[in-house]
Amino acid sequence: MAAVAARGCGGVWRRAWQHGAGGPGPSPCGRRAAASSARGGAVPVGKSGLAPWVPVVGLEIHAQISSNSKLFSGSQVQFAAPPNSLVSFFDASLPGTLPVLNRRCVEAAVMTGLALNCSINKKSLFDRKHYFYADLPAGYQITQQRVPIAVNGSLSYSLCIDNKMSQMVTKTVRIKQIQLEQDSGKSLHDDTRSQTLVDLNRAGVGLMEVVMEPDMCCGEEAAAAVRELQLILQTLGSSQAVMAEGQLRVDANVSVHHPGEPYGVRTEVKNINSIRFLAKAVDYEIQRQIEELENGGTILNETRAFDSKLGCTVPMRDKEGKQDYRFMPEPNLPPLILYDAKSLPANMNHQQVINIDWIHERLPDLPSVTRAKLVERYGILPEHSFALLNEDGLTEFFENVVKQTQMKPKKVIGWILNVLLSYLKQHSLTVKESPVSSVLMADLLNLLEKKEISSTAAKQVMAIKAGNLKVLNKLIGLVQRETQGRSNPVLVKQLLEKKLSE
Amino acid sequence: MKAAASLADLDTFAELGSVGSGQPLGVLDGIPIAVKDNFNTAGIETTCASNMLKGYISPYNATVVQKLLDQGAVLLGKTNLDEFAMGSGSTDGVFGPVRNPWSYSRQYKEKYVPKSFSEDGESNWVITGGSSGGSAAAVSSFTCFAALGSDTGGSTRNPAAHCGVVGLKPTYGLISRHGLIPLVNSMDVPGILTRCVDDAAVVLGSLAGHDPKDSTTIQDNFKPFELPDLPDVSKLSIGIPKEYQAPGLSSEILALWSKAADLFKHAGAKVTEVSLPHTRYSIVCYHVLCTAEVASNMARFDGLEYGHRSDMNKSTESMYAATRREGFNDVVRGRILSGNYFLLKQNYENYFIKAQKVRRLIANDFLKVFRSGVDILLTPTTLSDAVPYIEFLKEDNRTRSAQDDILTQAANMAGLPAINVPAALSERGLPIGLQFIGRSFQEKQLLTVAKWFEKQVKFPMIQLEEVKRHNHDVFQHQRSASFS
């Protein structure tokens, strides 16, 4: 159900305020203007009274493919390992070695392409992109510049307006293409000894580069789109997509222009390593460009890095626009041919055939479908379904609790989202690490339904489970009070402890 | 000076071959072979005759080397070449030029007339052709039974022609390139040099077939074949491409070519003149595609992981630049620079894509001819017999390559199998070969025709014994020309 691609979000920006005296760029504080644009209409009125600005944001996302071995070699893919232990002769570019394509990586890209409503190219091609860098041993990266594996897709994502869960809007960003390519190794710059240490463990790991068209207009939209993509990748299993481990890397292309005028000169913002920073980096860059232009300056077509400590973007040293990648077809890889049920050749070794229809039929429910099902099955609100999917394992937890309790799902969801989740957050625990099991939660809610305990008591149990054992004694007191002193405090303690350790 | 860039010591031979172990390993058991020094050999230096790879010990065997060893072949040594196989003389490598064993043959000595009185025997020696000159010299001087060469634009067939041996360039995709240090990936094929066509068929049978390490080898099964003892060519259609009467083709080769056509005619074959209209542009197209791939393939040589590394330590880029300045010869550097020029964004369409389009026209020319019913094309392999080294030096590498590859590279552009068969001795007592070009993956037919032709022409054997008796010094040269 690909929605019609919306171009831009309709958000119009004005410079919200004058920045403090002196500084050449905007101060890192107070980039609130960003959030407002998601409303798609009202914007803070600029003091300058100048024509409004339309920001344009496109994204290039690199997702590491979740596979046992690399894209073109049989060396292992693993996050942490001794330096250069996951390197084959090909990865080290030894002369005479050749690339051999990993079937799993192709399947992951096809799955991702289908999930993003792309057309899958039955014939795609590999190219070499040349540049010299210490962690690129061959002097070129194998990528898909001319004909990528998937093109022309779309991604629908939702975000809430003014941080109000009740006001969600759904937007669509067009996916230009998905291409398969090699990851580079890692360079560790040791400035004190003036040397670079090179570890090629990551060199040659399969990447999917997902190119999103400039259909977004603020940091929040970019963040929401990337979050939805992340959920999709994780649902498919095509990438683990953990940003902190570099499995998902986002570069943002940002420009601003006046309505009705052509797009402005864009900058590319790199070094963004969390979704939160993505929103900040994009908003900072939009604001910086607006201020630069309003002060009579110009925007350079440059690469900038986001400094998460300072909350701003800074120019990166680059090749003064002189880079020319000298693309060339990769002569060692004939075209990658994919089949569908119609074109499937009868006499071919099935291990050598990738059938797009076969993959399509086996796609798991995507987050949007899962959400719709949750809403329908349990009668919960759409925003609750978003909250459930937003935490890994929370949907399963919710469904397990619902199965074991008489309480209505609509009420259960409140307990899970408002009580359990906030306790877990307080203690920095994930759902999978939750000391409150779904069984305990169900028992508590059952007791609550039968009015055998109060909601305060139930909350206390969860709080204890979440780490605050001091509450145990308080809880015994509560039970005593509920039972009007008729219970045996020792027995109550034993029972509670038993329940809590479940 | 040397044909061989390095020589495995005797202990290594014993390990590599099955010498003395009793059980034969395969059809090549105990057979001495030589391997061009651009194939990786585990534990034995692989240099590409370049400073860039001097001392480089590969940790793995090229698939073709492994297959030879698995069949029991004994690796006699690595043979000399032009640096990174870029050349047509085997003169442009860091170990110096390869001398053609025929320079020291009775046949050449008897017919060679010094141009001036001052010329001594030392300056008469002729080149082997290239770039697999070391391998051709090793086979031609009876140093080994067979040798591996590589063939990108004629690098196996050209020296085979000049050294009077059989040089087979199989169909692209039939033999693994894994472990062959590439020149032009889309055209390189391991070549086979032997003294007769039957031997080439045996070696081909040991090497051909799909290699999971080379995605450009075809997945169809390959069945090794034996050639019939009495080949019949009467039902064949032989095409004579008129465009191969190229400017500069020597009159004696032209005469030999037409004599060969007559032989087929008399044997009952249908011989017709055919046209490959884009032949003229083939070498130009080859030049652009070759330099572009060279620019790309040579990018890995930066001194960081292996090979020569400059002492320059200011920055990664300056170290790379210095390493590449010190490690590559002028020819290699020149091709890298022109290849990069053709790949520049502003030149890509005009040169690289244009050349790729012309490549299709060239491949289509062959397709049309074969579709019209022609089975095999008969052409000369080279424009002339081998020239003396001192003559060869007068032109630069690119000009020479353009002349020397002119009749051979089109088969690489189209991926077709082609073979040089020694046909006769020239007026100067040097070998002349003719080339047969077949349909893709029709090696059996190609070799059958080649064998029939070989039987008709009875190419004379090189006579080196005479030299040995009369001139010990020269024999030393001949020896060193094969492996030292």
Place this chain on the structure above:
Amino acid sequence: MAGHRCIELVPQAVTVEVLDHLEQLALVDFRDAEGVERLRKAIQFADQLHEVNTDGVEPMDSVLEDRCLYLREDDVTEGNCANELLKNAREKVEEYFVAPPGNIPLPKLEERETFLKGS
């Protein structure tokens, strides 16, 4: 084919800027006037291609364009050979390859040791 039309293409002069750009991209220098002349001749030679009419002709990457690409199963079969690899590296620290400091572009033409400076 338009081989007989004999178009006289004047080879575009290769400017010092282009030569400098090439040196920086290829990390190979021209060394001397002969090196520059070699490039000029290579371009001139290549310009003959423009005599060929290629209208409507698809570029050809490979003679195997109609065959489908071989696919490997996703098994770990290689790696764990750091020592073997590092044996061929001239400089290493522990299990790392070592490069000089990075992110420093080649000096500009004026500051670089190149033949082009004089041209």
